[in-house]
Amino acid sequence: MRIAVAGGTGGVGRLVVNAVRAVGHEPVVLARSTGVDLIRGSGLDEALTGVPVVIDVSNVSTINRKKSENFFGTATTNLLAAGRRVGVRHHVALSVVGADRVNWGYYAGKRRQEKLVLDGAVPATVLRSTQFYELAAQMLATIPGPIAVVPQMLMQPIAAHEVANCLVDLALADPTGRAPDIAGPQQLRMSDMARRLLRTRGSHRLVLPVRLPGATGRAMAGHGLLPTGPGPRGTQTFDQWLASPAAQNDAGRTR
Known part of the structure; x- marks a missing residue:
């Protein structure tokens, strides 16, 4: 079966593409490099013709509310409209645990x-995932200087490849609406993850946790980012991830 992966050239998207191939199906990558523009909607009908399932892991790096709403609103509207026109039977979207509790x-x-x-008119499944282990490296890479100021965040992070496998499993099943949240095997604080990551890579940078202001900061430092019910749980621990090739690939960017 052909399975379309929106955002299939991104970090999570590549893992989903690999997971699709691993179970014997053919991935169809939806990205500008393959002639598809999710925001303009160009190339979607052609790419989705004969494709029964779409997995959307497209993403934008922003904390700006308007930019985020515009991106996800436009890309999702275009994907669903094209899917309805050509007969997509199952639309799977990746979301975030706590999206409804953290402003x-x-x-x-x-x-x-x-x-x-x-x-929407296309039968769908939404999977909320907790933050990926990779977030610690991404955050450190954007903070220059000898002191890394990171937000106080309590999470139950997970390896991205385990989420990719879960998305493919859901895509091959019947649409379920909101699927049970997926999370990692243990609760961790961002400051602890950052320190352990830096130590593993031989860096002497200091990590300073700071609570964000207002209700958002309280929710992130408290339980706002944690799963609230039962659901699938990853098995790879953060320490195991630190020793894996996935962590080593970004080693130079967090020093």
Whole structure:
């Protein structure tokens, strides 16, 4: 079966593409490099013709509410409209645990995406995942200087490849609406993850955790990013991830 992967050239998207191939199906990558523009909607009908299932892991790096809502709203609307026109039978979207409880700009876009998908004409499944282990490396890479100031965040992070496998499993099953949240095997704080990552890579940078202001900061430092019910749980621990090739690939960017 052919399975379309929106955002298939991104970090998570490449893992989903690999997971599709691993179970014997053919991935169809939806990205500008393959002639598809999710925001303009160009190339979608042609790419999705004869494709029964779409997995959407497209993403934008922003904490700006308007930019996030515009991206996820536009991309999702275009994907669903094209899917309806050509007969897509199952639309699977990746979202974030806590998107409905943490008033963060990026999460506003994910809430909009969820509503469009679940209210749309194409049968759908939405999987909320906790943050990926890779977030620690990404955050450190954007913070220059000898002191890394990171937000106080309590999470139950997970290896991205385990989420990719779960998305493919859901895509091959019947649409379920909101699927049970997926999370990692243990609760961790971002500051602890950052320190352990830096130590593993021989860096002497200091990590300073700071609580963000207002209700958003309280939610992130508290339980706002944690799963609230039962669901699939990853098995790879953060320490195991630190020793894996996935962590070593970004080693130079966090020093």
